[in-house]
Amino acid sequence: MDPDIARGRLAAERADASALIGSMRARLSAVVDAAVDEHADDEHDPEGSTLAFERGQLVAQIERSTERVAEVDAALARLGDGTYGRCLDCGGDIAEVRLEALPATGVCITCASRRHRSRW
Ligand SMILES: [Zn+2]
Structure with a gap:
């Protein structure tokens, strides 16, 4: 693949993943704030367990997207040293x-x- 095209695509992918991480982090802090407002009695509180579930999902998605950014960065580094x-x-x-x-x-x-x- 032409290095300039590859660079452009990687930059776009990196921007997408970074934007996703930003919006998921914002959502995560909203979920955490909402959870703090809940009563501590999660077991008998369907809303509380929904929030805990969503928090887990968001954390997993943020981790995946963070790995993706790292992989894109590694690919960009390979483009730089000619091993892409x-x-x-x-x-x-x-x-x-x-x-x-x-x-x-x-x-x-x-x-x-x-x-x-x-x-x-
Ligand atoms: Zn191989």
């Missing part, structure tokens, strides 16, 4: 179509399917 598009695991070329779909990916499809825990 090369698989981190096997050193082979990552297919163009894969980079189109997942500009921040660091591994080829073969290695991605080998990495059980990897989302990519």
Whole structure:
């Protein structure tokens, strides 16, 4: 992929993820404030457990988006040192179509399917 195009796409993805983190953090602090206003008796308080659930969801989403920003940053660093598009695991070329779909990916499809825990 053309490095300038890749850079643009990564920058856009980073901006999206950062904006998402910002709005989820704002929502999280609203949820936390609402929870503080609730009575401590969560067990008999459906509203309280809903808030706890939402808080857990938001924390998980913020963590995922934060990881995503880190992955985009790593991809940008690889663009900088000329290793972008090369698989981190096997050193082979990552297919163009894969980079189109997942500009921040660091591994080829073969290695991605080998990495059980990897989302990519
Ligand atoms: Zn590979």
